[in-house]
Amino acid sequence: MTARFLTPVVTLFDEFGKLDIQSNKNVYDHLIKGGIDGIVVMGSTGEFFNMPMSQQKELIDLAVGYINKRTKVYIGTSCMSIEDTIEMANYAHNAGADAVMIISPYYFSLSDESIEYFYNTVAAATEANIYLYNFPDRTGYDLSKEITLRLVRKNKNIVGYKDTVMVMAHTRALISLIKSEFPNFDVLSGFDENLVHNILCGGGGCIGGLSNLAPEIFSGWIKAVNNKDFDKMAEYQKIVDKMMKLYDIGTPFIPIVKKAMMVRGIDVKDYCTKPFLQANEKQTEQIIAVMKEINLL
Template sequence: MKEAQLLTPVVTAFDVEGNLDKQANKNIYDFLINGGIDGLVIMGSTGEFFSMQYSQKLELIDLVVDHVKNRTKVFIGTACMSTEETIALSNYAISAGADGVMIISPYYFALSDESIEYYYDHIAGEVKGDIYLYNFPARTGHDLSPEVTLNLLRKHENIKGYKDTVTDMAHTRKLIQIVQSEYPDFMIYSGFDENFAHNILSGGNGCIGGLSNVYPEIFSEWVKAINAKNLEKVAAIQKIVNKMMELYDIGNPFIPITKKAMMIRGVALQEFCQKPFIIPNQKQTELIESLLIEIDGLMDKQ
């Protein structure tokens, strides 16, 4: 069984006008690092990369690298709507000191396997650092297959890992079996929190899950438990995370819900998101508060 890792796809803090809230973002990074998270993924889907201005992305890269100062790993989501901007932003992140970049394939049109491979093939040849592939079929309309992944790995040594954001662990398990049979050190993470333990037991490397924004200490304990082969504790935390998954059902999209839950837990940030995301209403806030009380109760019983 491999050493487990849990990375956080970090929320991005904004002010009421949509500008970066620098201090709030620093507060978030410190909260996650102090909670024991293995690494930060900045400007993933949870970080609202898709609605940020390019200048904001540059600003946030500089902010996180300078503030974290190697206290944990920092990966940057650098996917843009053009290949050229993706390459430029990736190389900016690498030169700034990021440990790697995570790149989702182009969205809006469903792409053929040939187009997906062509896209990543070009990018990997131009980016001067480590790349992590990001598969999210529900958002892109296409799937990054194990076969295409293998083709890319055979050509590019700087492709180091893969985030598989699918609910079906059978998809991730097949990816692990096919790709790691030839590249055993290739990192494969699940994108949904509840699949963390299943991922590790299937030969993967862990999870990049958004709920760790809210309870980093629980996910850190989960990592320690599975690395210590303490299956009783792994199972106990699985039950807590299963309950925590209900946060995703309170609002769609879940990002404003996550920010509100963090605020209730005492993290100093504001609840604002980029338009068109709407801050939680009173009923949603009450549901969040009620659910956090239940989660805290389960934690106390550990």
Template sequence: MKKAKFLTPVITAFNTDGSLDVRANKDVYDRLINSGIDGLVIMGSTGEFYAMSIEQRKELIDLVVTHVDKRAKVIIGTGCMTIEDTIELSNYAIDAGAENVIIVSPYYFSLTYESLEFYYGRISESVKGNIYLYNYPDRTGYDLSPEFTLNLLRKYNNIVGYKDTVSEMGHTRKLIQTVQGEFPEFEVFSGFDENFVHNILAGGSGCISALSNLYPEIFVKWVKAVNDKNMDRAAEIQNYVNKMSELYEISPCFIPILKKAMMIKGMHIKDYCKTPLLQADEKQSSAVEKFMEEVEHIIS
């Protein structure tokens, strides 16, 4: 069994005018690092990369690389709609001091595997650091299949990991089984919090999922329980996480809801997101407050 890891896909804190809230972002990074979380994924879906200009993404890269200063593993989301923009942003991150990027493939059209191989092939040949694949078929319209992934790994040695944002654990298990014989060090992370233990038991590396923004200390304890093979404790925390996952049900888009919960928890951030995402309304805010009371009760 691999050593378990839990990485946080970090929220991006914004001011009301859409600019980066520099102080708030630094505070979020420090809180996660000080909690002992295994790494930070910047500008994943939770980080609202899709609504940020290339210039703002570069600004955030400079901020996180400088502030974190190698105190934790950092993976930068650099996927763009074109090969050229993805290469430019990826190498900007690497040149700034990041060692790892995570790349979601283009969305809107359902691409063929020939197109995807061309996309990731050109990028892998041109990017000067480690690459993680980001599979999110509900948003891209297609799947980076286990067989496709294995073919890429045989060609490009800088592809080192994969985030599988698929709720069906059978998909992730098949991916792990397909690649681990030839590439035992390849990291496969689940994208849903509640699948963490299932991932590890299937031979994966852990999880990259959003609730650790809110309760990083719980997820650090979960990692320790799994690595210590304390399955009773792991099962106890699984129950906590199952309850926490109800946060995702408050709104079809969870990011403003997560930010509201973090504010209630005491984080000095705003629940402003890049448009068209709206702040939590009165009904949603009440639901978040009730959720937080219930979670605090069960974990206390």
């Protein structure tokens, strides 16, 4: 399987909380020009959790229509209810998305039976290809390898898995179990720095938010991986390890990424959904310091 790096793209808003149509188009062009392998709209970095369904549908139409097959488009269609998740998955599929990505309901921890019921019900009600999204720090529970295997056995349209965990042993065990029976199942890591480890374990690559800022770094890294150029792989690893400092500048990191994009000269604005605050002066200074360290300024 060819390694890929996908961007969980930021969503750009105006000061009133409406979609900034031109800024969203600008960032899609920026990512495509930078050689990224695919764009994930309304992942966690895309602030889906603060967007009403009507706005999500507006963004789906914008993204799929504007990107227009220039790269793969995946849509996060996660909702707290099964009914809304099915509605959004079908909307994205009918709009022309290549696949959807779904995190299971959060707030309460769920039993294994509840998790399986959720995904089985959604998968049976849509023709969309589905990427499971595991993010225990947000849901409060793990989408285990055993649950995943049962889901994949039952649902042909569950084709991949994003594993947003720092411990690579979790991802490695998942890859080992699932791909022994389903060799084409696509397992992607959710932290930028884990790309090479994921590939060496047999995974498909990564979905990482820092690629919003410098897609050319990550497309170059992927090229090195696919060419088995270990010196280049190590060179890019060192750059990305330094870039990871951006995640620690603010909580959440989304306004930091948007500000960094502005500092680099990408034609976007850094408004976020409430109550996320724009980067302050001190944080902006820290952003600039990291960008200078990796020669982005």
